[in-house]
Amino acid sequence: MVSPTALATKMHVKDWSVWYGRIQALTSVSFEIQERDILGVIGPANSGKTSLLRSLNRMNDVDPTFRSAGQITLEGRDLYRELDSRQVRRRVGIVFALPLPLPLSIRDNVTYGPRLRGERNAARLEELTERSLRAASLWEEVKDRLDLTAMKLSGGQQQRLCIARTLAMDPEVILFDEPCSGLDPISTAKVEETMLQLKEHYAVVLVTNNTKQASRVSDRVAFFLMGELVELDRVDVIFTAPKDRRTEDYVTGRFG
Amino acid sequence: MRSPSWRRAVWTQRLALSSLFLATMVALVPAVVVIGLVLARGMPVFSWKFLTTMPTHGMRAGGIFPAVIGTLELVALTGIVALPVGVLAAIYLTEYARDHGLTRLVRLAIVNLAGVPSVVYGLFGLGLFVIFCRFGASLLAGALTLAIMILPVIITASEEALRSVPQSFREVSLSLGASRWQTVRYAVLPFAVPGIMTGTILGMSRAAGETAPILFTVAAFYLPRLPTSIFDQAMVLPYHLYVISTQIPNVPDVQRYGTAMVLLGLVLSLNIVAVVLRAHFRRKRQW
Amino acid sequence: MQGSSWHERVIEGLIHVCGIASIALVVLIFLFLLREGLALFKTVSLEAFLGGRHWYPISEPPRFGILPLILGSLWVTAGAIILSVPLGVGSAFFIAEIAKGWMKEVLKTGIELLAAIPSVVLGFVGIAILVPSVKQSFHLVTGLTALTGSITLALMAMPTIVTITEDVLTAVPRPYREAALALGATKWQTMYRVLLPAARSGIMAAIMLGIGRVIGETMAVMMVTGNATRIPHTLLQPVRTMTATIAAEMGETVRGSEHYAALFAIGMVLFLISFLVNVLADLFLNRKRV
Numbered sequence: 001m002v003s004p005t006a007l008a009t010k011m012h013v014k015d016w017s018v019w020y021g022r023i024q025a026l027t028s029v030s031f032e033i034q035e036r037d038i039l040g041v042i043g044p045a046n047s048g049k050t051s052l053l054r055s056l057n058r059m060n061d062v063d064p065t066f067r068s069a070g071q072i073t074l075e076g077r078d079l080y081r082e083l084d085s086r087q088v089r090r091r092v093g094i095v096f097a098l099p100l101p102l103p104l105s106i107r108d109n110v111t112y113g114p115r116l117r118g119e120r121n122a123a124r125l126e127e128l129t130e131r132s133l134r135a136a137s138l139w140e141e142v143k144d145r146l147d148l149t150a151m152k153l154s155g156g157q158q159q160r161l162c163i164a165r166t167l168a169m170d171p172e173v174i175l176f177d178e179p180c181s182g183l184d185p186i187s188t189a190k191v192e193e194t195m196l197q198l199k200e201h202y203a204v205v206l207v208t209n210n211t212k213q214a215s216r217v218s219d220r221v222a223f224f225l226m227g228e229l230v231e232l233d234r235v236d237v238i239f240t241a242p243k244d245r246r247t248e249d250y251v252t253g254r255f256g
Numbered sequence: 257m258r259s260p261s262w263r264r265a266v267w268t269q270r271l272a273l274s275s276l277f278l279a280t281m282v283a284l285v286p287a288v289v290v291i292g293l294v295l296a297r298g299m300p301v302f303s304w305k306f307l308t309t310m311p312t313h314g315m316r317a318g319g320i321f322p323a324v325i326g327t328l329e330l331v332a333l334t335g336i337v338a339l340p341v342g343v344l345a346a347i348y349l350t351e352y353a354r355d356h357g358l359t360r361l362v363r364l365a366i367v368n369l370a371g372v373p374s375v376v377y378g379l380f381g382l383g384l385f386v387i388f389c390r391f392g393a394s395l396l397a398g399a400l401t402l403a404i405m406i407l408p409v410i411i412t413a414s415e416e417a418l419r420s421v422p423q424s425f426r427e428v429s430l431s432l433g434a435s436r437w438q439t440v441r442y443a444v445l446p447f448a449v450p451g452i453m454t455g456t457i458l459g460m461s462r463a464a465g466e467t468a469p470i471l472f473t474v475a476a477f478y479l480p481r482l483p484t485s486i487f488d489q490a491m492v493l494p495y496h497l498y499v500i501s502t503q504i505p506n507v508p509d510v511q512r513y514g515t516a517m518v519l520l521g522l523v524l525s526l527n528i529v530a531v532v533l534r535a536h537f538r539r540k541r542q543w
Numbered sequence: 544m545q546g547s548s549w550h551e552r553v554i555e556g557l558i559h560v561c562g563i564a565s566i567a568l569v570v571l572i573f574l575f576l577l578r579e580g581l582a583l584f585k586t587v588s589l590e591a592f593l594g595g596r597h598w599y600p601i602s603e604p605p606r607f608g609i610l611p612l613i614l615g616s617l618w619v620t621a622g623a624i625i626l627s628v629p630l631g632v633g634s635a636f637f638i639a640e641i642a643k644g645w646m647k648e649v650l651k652t653g654i655e656l657l658a659a660i661p662s663v664v665l666g667f668v669g670i671a672i673l674v675p676s677v678k679q680s681f682h683l684v685t686g687l688t689a690l691t692g693s694i695t696l697a698l699m700a701m702p703t704i705v706t707i708t709e710d711v712l713t714a715v716p717r718p719y720r721e722a723a724l725a726l727g728a729t730k731w732q733t734m735y736r737v738l739l740p741a742a743r744s745g746i747m748a749a750i751m752l753g754i755g756r757v758i759g760e761t762m763a764v765m766m767v768t769g770n771a772t773r774i775p776h777t778l779l780q781p782v783r784t785m786t787a788t789i790a791a792e793m794g795e796t797v798r799g800s801e802h803y804a805a806l807f808a809i810g811m812v813l814f815l816i817s818f819l820v821n822v823l824a825d826l827f828l829n830r831k832r833v
Contacts, residue, residue, distance in 0.1 A: 348562025373759025465661025
């Protein structure tokens with residue numbers, strides 16, 4: 001296991017707090033997201049995990065009651081004050097909990113983002129499609145039916161398609177929001193395998209309700225409780241010798 | 257358990273439900289009667305010739321070709337004007353509107369536009385398009401007037417269509433770096449097209465049947481030639497029917513019923529097309 | 544990529560413009576009616592206009608009292624509402640609560656069909672069928688009466704009343720019905736004691752909108768009510784409504800004349816009435832949702 005400080009920091013979260021109207025969802029959270037590292041985020045429902053994720057790619061902007069304090073930087077540049085939300089979302093991609101293909105062909109799903117960004121060259125788009133589908137472990141299964149509608153794929157295939165779609169944007173950070181919650185065990189295994197492969201090139205943040213999944217896949221784990229970051233450490237430390245009593249209670253199943 | 261009060265209640269119910277059934281019949285049977293009558297009495301004169309030849313003998317005989325063409329042109333022009341404005345307004349309401357006071361005002365305005373009497377639209381069209389804009393009585397003035405009149409229909413239908421597109425499509429699009437407009441254009445609008453089309457066709461069917469708004473803005477009693485530009489007046493079916501049933505004596509009944517039949521047929525066909533399209537797309541929907 | 548944001552800003556600007564266009568249009572309609580109609584009040588006072596009992600626009604000197612026209616509209620509207628509300632509400636109850644399956648679909652289609660018939664066609668059939676039968680049934684000189692107008696307009700108001708009442712009824716939550724039935728009420732008792740009160744403000748809104756529809760109707764009423772500009776005393780007399788007056792006389796006026804302005808002034812009155820009716824209906828519908 002590599003010590004956390006040896007990897008380059010991709011994003012830095014400093015004293016980040018979030019409110020929706022009067023309800024506070026996150027309180028003064030601070031941590032780092034590192035390259036070539038999978039950070040698992042665990043915690044019971046309503047602990048702020050999703051708010052955190054949506055802050056990282058500015059999806060919270062869509063909510064008119066959203067307010068924040070603190071700072072998040074991406075390679076040193078402030079996400080909210082220096083960067084444009086579209087730039088952020090292209091560099092920080094997300095895969096949602098339910099498989100959400102658009103009712104378009106498989107190819108059009110994957111190339112949706114790049115085409116909106118202005119990519120017109122058909123050859124480049126084809127190459128991008130293949131590369132992304134391979135990286136998402138879906139190429140072999142769909143390479144002969146790229147024009148078929150994505151809605152006919154199975155749940156697991158659709159989720160890998162969503163991963164390919166996000167990868168096609170060539171992001172630097174990939175966020176996973178409980179990506180296996182709707183999937184069967186075999187598809188879950190495939191998605192987890194894909195995440196481990198993605199670690200080679202991206203910074204990954206995985207929010208999950210499944211502590212076993214977190215222990216299988218993550219390098220570091222952050223435990224959130226009621227909007228607070230309680231503890232963040234290497235995966236082996238969190239699961240065998242957590243420093244905070246609350247962390248221990250959660251990972252041993254005493255609540256949550 | 258069969259107490260007298262229970263028996264009374266059962267009899268009251270039977271009476272009441274029968275009355276309700278009767279009420280429904282009284283409300284609906286006239287529709288069937290009207291349609292049936294017009295069809296039955298208009299059929300004898302109905303033919304391709306009726307639709308494609310000019311009227312003769314001071315409207316008492318011959319065909320209704322110019323009125324048919326005029327109506328088709330007017331309705332098409334109305335649709336062309338109303339559709340983009342209506343869709344953009346609906347997009348505003350569903351995707352962009354934030355300030356709640358202003359939005360409420362917009363909705364109130366739409367409801368009001370829907371309630372304005374048709375003859376008041378005629379006056380407005382006269383004042384604004386015919387006189388102030390100097391378009392004169394013309395297809396353009398009539399179409400613009402009718403377009404404003406059917407705007408609420410198109411906005412309401414389009415809004416419903418846009419709202420029926422799952423929110424997740426927008427989220428996915430935004431999360432891939434699309435702008436708000438790109439999201440609307442590529443992840444929402446294409447999937448709302450069926451509902452928008454249905455609403456527009458229904459609006460156009462309404463426009464086809466209206467008389468009062470076009471009385472002073474486009475309708476001509478008799479034109480020797482067909483309109484050649486949008487600045488020309490035109491003969492239209494509803495006005496033609498009105499004139500031959502109230503202003504001209506001794507028009508054979510069959511001519512009148514025939515004209516009514518063509519108008520009714522046009523309006524009902526458009527309605528049927530809209531309903532069929534709606535059902536078809538609902539079945540084909542993938543989400 | 545950044546170049547597209549110019550093009551995007553134009554489209555988003557257009558969207559905002561179209562968004563508030565409806566407000567602008569309502570204001571515009573009001574202003575244009577005002578522009579042409581206000582000229583009347585240079586020579587005729589508001590009281591003489593609204594309360595004057597004689598509408599003789601082409602006599603010398605002309606009289607522009609619209610009381611007979613207002614009353615004509617009111618009589619015809621009242622008659623239409625009296626006919627259409629019980630029938631319409633009753634039909635809505637039947638369709639929403641009793642009819643099932645294909646019968647329900649057929650009835651709903653029937654209502655849509657009724658709504659689609661253009662008013663000039665209804666007016667035409669009215670002249671052909673209703674007018675002679677009213678004349679015969681009541682032994683009148685002419686069948687062109689307010690009653691004939693009311694019957695025709697009742698048909699036109701019906702779809703509005705039925706669809707809105709039906710919407711309101713389907714919006715009443717199921718637990719209301721189930722609770723009543725569980726307590727031993729019959730279906731009719733449920734409808735009468737539970738659903739009717741629950742749907743009351745929605746039904747009021749439906750009536751308001753029905754009134755608005757009927758008062759604003761022009762062609763059908765013009766064709767069957769006879770166009771006599773006298774104050775009516777019974778429903779069996781010919782009357783003239785405000786809408787019919789505008790439609791019938793506009794073609795004969797000179798632009799800028801008093802008569803012309805008077806017709807626009809009537810348009811103003813109609814506009815204000817429909818505005819009021821719509822605001823009230825909106826209030827009723829929104830109170831219901833709370």
